[in-house]
Every structure is written in C-alpha cells, then in structure tokens.
Amino acid sequence: MLGRTYEGQNCSVACALELVGERWSLLIIRDALFAGSTRFRDFQRSLGLATNTLSARLDRFVDSGLMERRRNSEQSEHYEYVLTDKGRDLQPVVAALSAWGDQWVTPPGPPIVFEHSSCGGTVHQQICCTSCGEDLKTTDVVARPRVET
Amino acid sequence: MLGRTYEGQNCSVACALELVGERWSLLIIRDALFAGSTRFRDFQRSLGLATNTLSARLDRFVDSGLMERRRNSEQSEHYEYVLTDKGRDLQPVVAALSAWGDQWVTPPGPPIVFEHSSCGGTVHQQICCTSCGEDLKTTDVVARPRVET
Numbered sequence: 540m541l542g543r544t545y546e547g548q549n550c551s552v553a554c555a556l557e558l559v560g561e562r563w564s565l566l567i568i569r570d571a572l573f574a575g576s577t578r579f580r581d582f583q584r585s586l587g588l589a590t591n592t593l594s595a596r597l598d599r600f601v602d603s604g605l606m607e608r609r610r611n612s613e614q615s616e617h618y619e620y621v622l623t624d625k626g627r628d629l630q631p632v633v634a635a636l637s638a639w640g641d642q643w644v645t646p647p648g649p650p651i652v653f654e655h656s657s658c659g660g661t662v663h664q665q666i667c668c669t670s671c672g673e674d675l676k677t678t679d680v681v682a683r684p685r686v687e688t
Numbered sequence: 689m690l691g692r693t694y695e696g697q698n699c700s701v702a703c704a705l706e707l708v709g710e711r712w713s714l715l716i717i718r719d720a721l722f723a724g725s726t727r728f729r730d731f732q733r734s735l736g737l738a739t740n741t742l743s744a745r746l747d748r749f750v751d752s753g754l755m756e757r758r759r760n761s762e763q764s765e766h767y768e769y770v771l772t773d774k775g776r777d778l779q780p781v782v783a784a785l786s787a788w789g790d791q792w793v794t795p796p797g798p799p800i801v802f803e804h805s806s807c808g809g810t811v812h813q814q815i816c817c818t819s820c821g822e823d824l825k826t827t828d829v830v831a832r833p834r835v836e837t
Contacts, residue, residue: 550715550718550786550789551785551786551787551788551789551790551793551794552714552715552718552782552785552786552789553715553789554789554793554794555785555786555788555789555793556714556715556785557793558793560709560711560714562709565701565705565709566699566701566702566705569699569701572826572831573830573831574831625792627826627827628788628791628792628826629788630826630829631784631787631788631813631815631826632781632784632785632788633701634784634815634829635780635781635783635784636700636701636704636705636708636781637699637700637701637704638700638780639700639704639777639778639780639781640699640700640701640702640703640704641700642777643774643777644700644703644704644706644707645700645703652831652832653829653830653831654829654830654831654832655817655819655820655822655824655828655829656828656829656830657828658817658819658820658822659819660817660818660819660820661817661818661819662815662816662817662818662824662829663815663816663817663818664780664813664814664815665813665814665815665816666780666783666811666812666813666814667811667812667814668804668807668809668810668811668812669809669810669811669812670804670807670808670809670810671804671807671809673804673807675804675811677721677776677777677779677780678776679804679805679806680779680783680802680803680804680805680811681722681802681803681805682721682722682723682801682802682803683801683803
C-alpha cells in the first residue's frame with residue numbers, strides 16, 4: 540500500500556513534498572511565480588487540467604498557507620489566488636527544477652529564461668559555504684542528522 | 689481527465705517533473721544523494737514503501753538515465769543503483785526543497801543539515817546575477833520566454 544503521506548520520514552524534503560509534491564502543484568506555483576497568474580481561469584488555461592483537480596490544489600494551497608484567496612474587487616463573485624511569502628519562497632525549488640531540466644532534459648535549449656529584473660542578466664543558482672565562503676559543487680556537500688542541543 | 693504527462697507544457701520545470709515528479713521519486717533521490725543508498729533493500733528500509741512501487745521508480749530512473757544498475761560484485765545476484773551525473777545534479781532541487789521545508793514546515797528545526805564536507809560549514813543556496821554579480825532575492829527575478837536566435 541502506498542500511503543497518502545510520507546509518514547515517518549523525519550525530513551524537511553518529505554515535509555515539503557507533503558505540500559507541493561502532488562501532481563501539478565509545482566506547475567501551478569510556477570505560473571503564480573513567473574506568469575503572474577492569480578485567477579482560476581489563468582491557471583486553467585495555462586495548464587489545461589481538470590477544473591476539479593485545479594480547484595483541489597488551490598484549496599490545499601490556501602489551507603496550507605501557500606496562497607491567499609482574495610475577492611477580486613472588480614468582479615466581486617470572482618477570487619484571486621495570491622502567493623504568500625511561504626509560497627513565494629518556493630522560487631528556488633522551481634528555479635532548481637528548471638535549471639536541471641534545461642541541462643538534462645529539454646532540447647535544444649531552455650524555453651524559459653530567468654533574468655535579473657533590473658539589469659536583464661542571467662540568473663544563476665549556486666550553493667556556497669557560510670563558513671569559508673567557498674562556492675561549492677554538489678559533491679562538496681554532505682547531509683548529517685542535526686544534533687539536538 | 690488528468691493525463692499521465694504534462695504534454696503541451698513547453699517548460700523545463702514540466703520536463704523535469706516528468707522524470708522526478710512521481711510520488712516518492714525525490715525521496716529515493718534524496719537517499720541516494722545523502723544517505724549513500726545504493727541497494728534495493730536500503731531504499732526499501734528507509735522509505736518503507738511497497739516493493740513494486742520502489743521497483744517501478746528505480747527502473748524508470750535507470751531507463752531515463754538518472755541511475756545505473758550495476759551488478760554487486762560480492763553478491764552477484766544483487767544489483768546496486770548508482771546515481772549518474774544527471775541524477776546527481778538533482779542535488780540543488782533536493783537542497784532547495786529541504787531549505788524551504790526547514791524554513792516553513794518542519795518544527796522545531798531542521799532534522800538534517802547540509803554541510804561543506806571539507807570545513808563543516810553550513811551550506812547556503814543562493815541565486816545571483818551572472819551579469820552584475822548581485823546576490824538576488826526571489827522578487828528580483830523574472831521569467832521570460834527564450835527568443836530563438
């Protein structure tokens with residue numbers, strides 16, 4: 540049996556995937572982050588997914604604090620779904636997936652590029668050490684259980 | 689109907705999620721990256737998921753070039769599943785999910801910490817601009833369709 544949750548996985552990755560690991564979730568977040576989508580029909584048109592699925596995902600995002608549901612002032616029967624800080628902070632996750640897809644999956648080049656809004660430069664994601672300041676490769680990183688203090 | 693693929697999504701994020709978006713996929717990659725898991729039973733014990741699901745995920749990873757299946761020399765009826773460069777390059781994705789989980793989901797502190805292997809310093813993921821060199825916040829980044837040249 541495949542459980543509905545990653546129960547027993549004492550790990551921030553598993554906790555994160557509980558909230559954004561369901562199918563379509565990160566593409567909805569991508570549209571909110573980078574296409575400025577806020578309305579149900581914007582997401583629906585972009586993704587072409589079933590309305591009940593989209594509705595379930597957006598409701599879950601609101602319940603878990605990734606988005607706020609706001610009444611659209613111009614058309615008061617409609618709502619907007621706006622990323623909170625918690626939702627907006629998924630940008631590095633989406634950017635890392637995008638960079639990996641550019642490198643390894645998407646031929647023949649990235650369909651979407653990430654740019655620095657003020658100078659138009661290409662955005663690069665990197666990992667560095669906060670102690671010695673060195674820029675790191677993935678092979679320089681080890682994961683350890685945190686020691687309770 | 690929810691399709692099996694993200695067909696029509698001309699995006700590296702969607703392409704990446706085609707390969708690693710299925711349930712448990714990124715936790716298997718996490719174990720391979722950070723727990724050094726290579727054997728079927730290592731993954732199975734760590735994740736506690738059904739053997740047919742694990743088997744399907746590992747087969748898919750081999751087929752898509754994320755892992756290599758190697759015969760274990762000591763016990764020749766057993767195989768090891770070893771990350772390729774393509775698989776290892778998912779480290780920033782897993783690290784970004786972990787950082788987000790640490791920040792927003794996991795109480796009361798990160799169960800796993802990422803360290804620089806040579807100095808033990810804390811690893812930080814950041815985005816920067818390759819043109820002006822500035823360290824960026826997520827709100828400094830815009831996504832644009834790539835212009836064909």
